[in-house]
Amino acid sequence: EKGMTGPKGDMGSSGVVYIRWGRTTCPNGADRVYYGRAAGSQYYTKGGTADYLCLPETPQYKNYYSSVVYLAELYGVEYDLDDGRTSLLRHLLRADMPCVLCSVTTRSKMIMIPARYECPSDWNIE
Numbered sequence: 001e002k003g004m005t006g007p008k009g010d011m012g013s014s015g016v017v018y019i020r021w022g023r024t025t026c027p028n029g030a031d032r033v034y035y036g037r038a039a040g041s042q043y044y045t046k047g048g049t050a051d052y053l054c055l056p057e058t059p060q061y062k063n064y065y066s067s068v069v070y071l072a073e074l075y076g077v078e079y080d081l082d083d084g085r086t087s088l089l090r091h092l093l094r095a096d097m098p099c100v101l102c103s104v105t106t107r108s109k110m111i112m113i114p115a116r117y118e119c120p121s122d123w124n125i126e
Helices: none
Strands: 016-021 031-040 053-056 098-104
Touching (some): 053 098
Antiparallel strands (some): 016 098, 031 053, 031 098
């Protein structure tokens, strides 16, 4: 049996958050929540994360263990190039990948479309 409908709650703050990979700043109109480094699991290990994580530049540790324990491990993401000797981007070879978490209060939806540089009509690029 369905109960009574509760009182309408406060709408609170609106907006979206998203991660910019390879950047430490947010575009105009967006606020930086934090910046850090990209990390993920090795493809051949068990456990860990399936997606990349944007770890804060200044982490906080609740419990820290200096000894080796059998837990899922995270590794920093680095840029790699097919030919670092001749590439115009060779300065990025083996460099850590930065990331930034951005917040936009004037938007209500967010989508990231891989392999596209244009937005669908009626959407805005950030």
